Amino acid sequence: MPNPHFVDSYVSIVDDEMRQRSRFDKNFYSPLSAGYENFVRDAIVFFYRRGEVARAEEWLTKLRTYMFMNLNDPRRGKELEVPVKEFVNSELQDNMTRPSMMIQQVSGSLMGAYASGLLGRDPELFRSQYDYAKMAHRFFMEEQIRRTPAGGDLDRMGQIDENFNKVAGGCSSSSSARWTSTMR
Numbered sequence: 001m002p003n004p005h006f007v008d009s010y011v012s013i014v015d016d017e018m019r020q021r022s023r024f025d026k027n028f029y030s031p032l033s034a035g036y037e038n039f040v041r042d043a044i045v046f047f048y049r050r051g052e053v054a055r056a057e058e059w060l061t062k063l064r065t066y067m068f069m070n071l072n073d074p075r076r077g078k079e080l081e082v083p084v085k086e087f088v089n090s091e092l093q094d095n096m097t098r099p100s101m102m103i104q105q106v107s108g109s110l111m112g113a114y115a116s117g118l119l120g121r122d123p124e125l126f127r128s129q130y131d132y133a134k135m136a137h138r139f140f141m142e143e144q145i146r147r148t149p150a151g152g153d154l155d156r157m158g159q160i161d162e163n164f165n166k167v168a169g170g171c172s173s174s175s176s177a178r179w180t181s182t183m184r
Contacts, residue, residue, distance in 0.1 A: 004050070007043045007059070011036070019068065028071040037063065037070070041091055046104045048088045051112035051129065057084045102140040103160055109133035110168055130168070137164045 014036050022032050040063045048056035063069075064080045079090065095101040109132045117126025141162055161167050 004047070004052075007039075010039060011062075015068075030068065030070060033066075033068045033070045036066070036068070040066075042100070042104065044084070045088050045091050045101070046108045048084060049105050049108035049112065049132075051116045051125070053084065056088070060084050060087055096136065096139060097143045099140075099144070099160075102136060102144075105136040106133045106140075106160065106167060109136065133168065134164055137167060 014032060018032055022030060040059055044056045044059045044063070047053075047059065060080070069076070080087070082090070092101070092105070096105070109129045113126050113129035113133065116122065117124075117129055137160070140160075
């Protein structure tokens with residue numbers, strides 16, 4: 001999952017240090033630019049899910065205007081010109097079974113639920129973020145977690161605990177209902 005404190009540092013390193021070392025800058029396609037784009041796309045989705053919509057919009061604007069953007073995909077302009085909510089939904093369309101995307105969706109939702117909902121004394125925000133995290137977790141578990149003959153006791157794609165209450169820090173649906181009722 002993108003660390004919200006690392007996004008600016010990563011972009012700075014790519015643009016300042018790595019770009020100078022890259023021998024692909026003069027071409028229409030650069031692996032460095034592709035990595036930058038993938039990272040920023042994930043960061044936009046993460047910030048949006050965490051409830052930082054303005055920050056997600058800021059990064060989408062930076063992606064739209066990135067001067068080293070690869071020129072190999074004629075559809076990219078259309079993908080990036082949509083509002084941030086549509087962009088995020090489009091990114092999630094094919095990526096919710098990707099472990100890193102699921103982890104950032106669950107983690108970002110829980111961060112938003114606890115920081116903005118619970119600490120912000122907003123029970124509706126808490127409930128919607130918490131419920132989204134639970135739904136994203138369940139979707140991934142149903143779609144991806146399977147035993148394989150070669151895996152032995154390990155689940156395929158088992159990169160997050162199957163027990164959502166553990167993932168949520170021991171917060172069950174009944175305890176979250178108690179919390180939201182005390183916020184009123």
